[in-house]
Amino acid sequence: xxxxxxxxxxxxxxxxxxxxxxxxxxxWEDAPDPDKFSQCVHCGMCLxxxxxxxxxxxxxxxxxxxxxxIKSVAEGKMQLNEFFKHPVSTxxxxxxxxxxxxxxxxVGALIEEARGQLYKADPPKGLSGLLHKLFLHGLFxxxxxxxxxxxxxxLYQKSGLAYAADKLGFMRLLPPHLREMEKALPxxxxxxxxxxxxxxxxxxxxxxxxxxxxxxxxxxxxFSDVNEATIRVLRRNGCEVWIPKAQKCCGALHVHAGxxxxxxxxxxxxxxxxxxxxxxxxxxxxxxxxxxLKEYDELFKHDERYRDKAHLFSEKIMDVSQFLDRLGLIAPxxxxxxxxxxxDACHLAHAQGIRTEPRRLLAAIPGLRIVxxxxxxxxxxxxGIYNLxxxxxxxxxxxxxxxxxxxxxxxVAMGNPGCMMQFQVGVVRHDRTEQxxxxxxxxxxxxxxxxAHRS
Numbered sequence: 001x002x003x004x005x006x007x008x009x010x011x012x013x014x015x016x017x018x019x020x021x022x023x024x025x026x027x028w029e030d031a032p033d034p035d036k037f038s039q040c041v042h043c044g045m046c047l048x049x050x051x052x053x054x055x056x057x058x059x060x061x062x063x064x065x066x067x068x069x070i071k072s073v074a075e076g077k078m079q080l081n082e083f084f085k086h087p088v089s090t091x092x093x094x095x096x097x098x099x100x101x102x103x104x105x106x107v108g109a110l111i112e113e114a115r116g117q118l119y120k121a122d123p124p125k126g127l128s129g130l131l132h133k134l135f136l137h138g139l140f141x142x143x144x145x146x147x148x149x150x151x152x153x154x155l156y157q158k159s160g161l162a163y164a165a166d167k168l169g170f171m172r173l174l175p176p177h178l179r180e181m182e183k184a185l186p187x188x189x190x191x192x193x194x195x196x197x198x199x200x201x202x203x204x205x206x207x208x209x210x211x212x213x214x215x216x217x218x219x220x221x222x223f224s225d226v227n228e229a230t231i232r233v234l235r236r237n238g239c240e241v242w243i244p245k246a247q248k249c250c251g252a253l254h255v256h257a258g259x260x261x262x263x264x265x266x267x268x269x270x271x272x273x274x275x276x277x278x279x280x281x282x283x284x285x286x287x288x289x290x291x292x293l294k295e296y297d298e299l300f301k302h303d304e305r306y307r308d309k310a311h312l313f314s315e316k317i318m319d320v321s322q323f324l325d326r327l328g329l330i331a332p333x334x335x336x337x338x339x340x341x342x343x344d345a346c347h348l349a350h351a352q353g354i355r356t357e358p359r360r361l362l363a364a365i366p367g368l369r370i371v372x373x374x375x376x377x378x379x380x381x382x383x384g385i386y387n388l389x390x391x392x393x394x395x396x397x398x399x400x401x402x403x404x405x406x407x408x409x410x411x412v413a414m415g416n417p418g419c420m421m422q423f424q425v426g427v428v429r430h431d432r433t434e435q436x437x438x439x440x441x442x443x444x445x446x447x448x449x450x451x452a453h454r455s
Contacts, residue, residue, distance in 0.1 A: 119258030334449025
């Protein structure tokens, strides 16, 4: 992008440098909502909550600075140029500013809408564009391709190729942050739940609810053991579990990247699939996916055909910790002799307001000792694929987070796969020994210890 504006493209609205600065430079659907940015009074309460502002101390990289830029483009005072793009793209979209904001400004929605305009004005090019097409268009929307990727990764890990690549020096050809991520990649063992389970699994004991499980794309390949644990815990708590085979990626990464058209295509598909059956809730165990799914109605607010269906769908979305807490957890009797601390995933704590529920679930596990993590809701730097696109900033945030982990912990629990991967990178980087686990895994281990004791 040039400082002068975005170049005009064929068969599209006129680009920024062809637009008079007397009117908005947002030219496409889903532009940032004036009702949202007009609520900001620039009080500065958000500054201390913003990770990027904490690291840079630059006003354009603060929430109120970004809101001001978004408003300025809407008022025709500036263009969709690099000065605008850089602060908007470097936002973690962690929503910590929303927790701090006394005016309830929806900064996350404004950032995602602004990215949607940038994506239309200047789609990703070069290596970025290639990776976008390869992953966001060619891989994530297709469960069979994700499953094939999982098979290849498992082969890479088990065949000795990973060891050989390291010893022969091939890994040194990668940037440092990618080398760390490769070392931190979990050992793939369980097959994807979407492939290995029947569509419907009965409740164990008295049936209390019927729920659907959205398995996720990355979650079901890299963390299929977490999906397995989720299903076992739900069934153990009296839930009949429906796993629709036709489900697809939720589109969260597409929304964060500004690719709203692809996100809507995936969202329409999932809405039609999951609303085809009578269920009490749609269960999510990935915080980033859950916040996007709960905001499908925001994504379709201008779509008369899907607006109401999206609202109905979003009303059924529940994080697994939230659902079990509301259902009334059947407390496990199996003991876990462990000391753990809990990290608040941003899209669980800030975007969904879920903080106490996971902690109550952990407190119900006999023998488990829980210690507080300082600044538990500060972003770890994962933020979807932020640790790939902005590795330096992500690394700084990760280092702060790892330094905060109290001594003597056996494990760090959390509710988001992106955070789990990021923390595992931190374990490798800082030569730590803590296990990185999903909250639901600890519950599952306690139930399984209970069953083992019975037998």
